[in-house]
Amino acid sequence: MHSSIGQILSPLLQNILATVLGLIYVFTVVGIMDYLVKKGFPQDLSRKIVHIAAGSWLIFWIIYDHTHWSKYLNILPAFLWTVLLLIKGFFAKPDDEAVKTMTRTGDRKELLKGPLFFTIVMDIMGTIFFYQPVAMTSMGLLGCGDGLAPVFGKKYGKHKYNIVTEKSIEGSLAFLIFGIFGAAVFHLILSGEVEITKLMLCAVVATIVEALSPKDIDNFLIPITCLIFYQLY
Incomplete structure (x- = not known):
């Protein structure tokens, strides 16, 4: 385009x-x-x-x-x-x-x-x-995943856990699923391809980090996790 x-x-x-x-x-x-x-x-x-x-x-x-x-x-x-x-x-x-x-x-x-x-x-x-795969993954997880996780956690979160702050398994699953979906869409729109295995592994790690994160700080910790993962993987 x-x-x-x-x-x-x-x-x-x-x-x-x-x-x-x-x-x-x-x-x-x-x-x-x-x-x-x-x-x-x-x-x-x-x-x-x-x-x-x-x-x-x-x-x-x-x-x-x-x-x-x-x-x-x-x-x-x-x-x-x-x-x-x-x-x-x-x-x-x-x-x-x-x-x-x-x-x-x-x-x-x-x-x-x-x-x-x-x-x-x-x-x-x-x-x-700019235009790097790690940015597409980070914004997919941070925007879509972290954006929808609290919504689903609040409505459907029956299995609570409290490590740093109270969250739910349902909310964490929403982070993982919608984060992968959002990131995949960004990859497809911007580059026409997606390394799905790499994306899914990064999303799993980011989900664990998000579960351990204090409120608001995850907005930094999620992209930092993605940056480290993309450097190592």
Whole structure:
């Protein structure tokens, strides 16, 4: 796709277009969830939808011209939210839409934990690991797996365990299954292939790490696990 667009636009314009589309996508999702929360949509579920949608921003990488420096503009949506979360985490009022949409309890300081860590990971993946398989796997596990695990754990989690924080076997299985699915989709969209054995092994290790992780810190520990695994495997 990026090659056909490149026949019409210069690399810089092509990458600016891709960045604009990514910005529209991310901010539209947040805007929709803000609206739904005002209408009574569950705040915690809204947080997870934003989590999954934001983590899927890398699908726009396929549009970028990889030969031009402006490919790094892909992190602009994440970078803007990194700055916004820092500002809102310190200064937002209780009725701020980001506080309502992206926190569990309505405490603005929560924005400085999981949500901020998540955007920092996006910044790193979109620069140092742009278009690398480890980024696709990391964001699949972190976005889809970690995004849906609490939802399924809360609804279906009957078999609880408590190592660092209370979790459930059902939630951990959801992390594994949806993480593999999300990562596989990213691999197929961006590279057209997926090393399924490698992906599944990495997902199993990441699932164990997630089970041992404190709240919010898993947003760092999951991609770190993937980076180490891809270096060793």
